[in-house]
Amino acid sequence: MAVSSKQIGVSNQLALFYCLLRTAHCKLLTIMSAIVIENIAKAFGPTQALQDVSFTVNPGELFGLIGPDGAGKTTLFKILVTLLLADKGQATVSGLNVVGDYKQLRHHIGYMPGRFSLYQDLSVQENLNFFATVFGTTIEANYFLIKDIYEQLAPFKDRRAGQLSGGMKQKLALCCALIHKPEVLFLDEPTTGVDAVSRKEFWEMLRRLKEQGLTILVSTPYMDEADLCDRVGFIQNGQILAIDTPEEITKRFTKPLYGVRAAETYRLIQDLRQAPFTDSCYAFGESLHLATHNGTDKRQIEQYLLDKQHQELEIERIAPGIEDTFMALMNQQTNEPVNH
Numbered sequence: 001m002a003v004s005s006k007q008i009g010v011s012n013q014l015a016l017f018y019c020l021l022r023t024a025h026c027k028l029l030t031i032m033s034a035i036v037i038e039n040i041a042k043a044f045g046p047t048q049a050l051q052d053v054s055f056t057v058n059p060g061e062l063f064g065l066i067g068p069d070g071a072g073k074t075t076l077f078k079i080l081v082t083l084l085l086a087d088k089g090q091a092t093v094s095g096l097n098v099v100g101d102y103k104q105l106r107h108h109i110g111y112m113p114g115r116f117s118l119y120q121d122l123s124v125q126e127n128l129n130f131f132a133t134v135f136g137t138t139i140e141a142n143y144f145l146i147k148d149i150y151e152q153l154a155p156f157k158d159r160r161a162g163q164l165s166g167g168m169k170q171k172l173a174l175c176c177a178l179i180h181k182p183e184v185l186f187l188d189e190p191t192t193g194v195d196a197v198s199r200k201e202f203w204e205m206l207r208r209l210k211e212q213g214l215t216i217l218v219s220t221p222y223m224d225e226a227d228l229c230d231r232v233g234f235i236q237n238g239q240i241l242a243i244d245t246p247e248e249i250t251k252r253f254t255k256p257l258y259g260v261r262a263a264e265t266y267r268l269i270q271d272l273r274q275a276p277f278t279d280s281c282y283a284f285g286e287s288l289h290l291a292t293h294n295g296t297d298k299r300q301i302e303q304y305l306l307d308k309q310h311q312e313l314e315i316e317r318i319a320p321g322i323e324d325t326f327m328a329l330m331n332q333q334t335n336e337p338v339n340h
C-alpha cells in the first residue's frame, strides 16, 4: 500500500506529540512524587531479584513494602539509596535521579539498612556525632527531629552501640538516619527480630515522623504492620502484586472466608484442603482460615467435617484481613504460567 508523504508527516507529528506527552508526564510525576520507580529490573546471575517494578510514593506518605524473605525488598532499597545500579529502568527520589544525581541525592535521604550498620565500638553519643559530622551538621541543629527517640536512648548515651538491646539498636540507627534532616527515609525491615513492644513503639515513632512531613518507605515481612501504612505494595519474586491502601487491598478478597477449629488440627487442614468446596486453607494462629467457592455455606462445611469424624468443631464466618489477601495474591502468582 502506498503511503503519502503527508501521511508520514502526520504520523511523525503524532509520534512527537506522544513523546512530548510522555516526557511531560514523567516530569510531572517526578515533581509531584517523593519517589518514582519506573520499570526497574535487577538480576544477580540467574536470579531475577526485581522484574519491571514501577510505583510512586507521594510526599509525606508512609508506604510499606511487604513481602517474604528473598522477595526483592533490599535490592530495591539499595537501588533507591544509590548503593546498587539497576540493570533496567530508572528512579528518582525528591526529584533527583538515583544514578545521575547520586551525590546530591544522598543528602536528601536517610537509610536504615536491614542489618545493624552502626559502629559497635563507638558509644551511642559517638555514633550520633559521627553521622552528624559526615553530613556537615550537628546533633543540636536537628535535635527537634530526633528528640522523642533520643530521650529514650539518653540513659545509655555512653554505652557502646554493640552492647545495646535489639530495640535500642533500632532506635539509635533511626536517630543516625535522621540526624541530617532527610526528606525521604528508607527503612529496610527495621522491626525484624525486635520484640513486640519495641515493634509497636517503633511504629508510633514512624507515625510522629510522618506528621513532621517526612516521606517514609519501610519494608517488612510482618503482615500486621501493613495496616499501619498509608499505602502498601506487596512484592513477591521481584514483582509487585498489588499496591493500594490497606482497606482497598482487603476489599480485593471476595471469597467467603471461615475460621475453623477442631480437635485434630493437622487432620483438619488435610481434609479441608481436599474438600470439593475449598478454594484455599491456611493455618492462622490457632485456627484455620478456609476460603471457599462462592455459594458454600457453614452447614455444608460442618456436614463434610462431621462425616470425616472431626470433633470439637468450631466454624464461623470471618472478615478477611490483609494477610488473607496477600496469601490469595501469592497463590494466584504461583499458579500463573510464567512467560519468558
Ligand SMILES: Nc1ncnc2c1ncn2[C@@H]1O[C@H](COP(=O)(O)OP(=O)(O)OP(=O)(O)O)[C@@H](O)[C@H]1O
Binding pocket: 044, 047, 048, 049, 067, 068, 069, 070, 071, 072, 073, 074, 075, 076, 189
Ligand atoms: N548480591 C547478591 N548476589 C546474589 N544474589 C542476591 C544478591 N542480593 C540478593 N540476591 C538474591 O536476590 C533475591 C532478592 O533478595 P533481597 O535481599 O532483595 O530480598 P528481600 O526481600 O530483601 O529478602 P531478605 O529479607 O531475605 O533479604 C534473593 O533471591 C536473593 O538471594
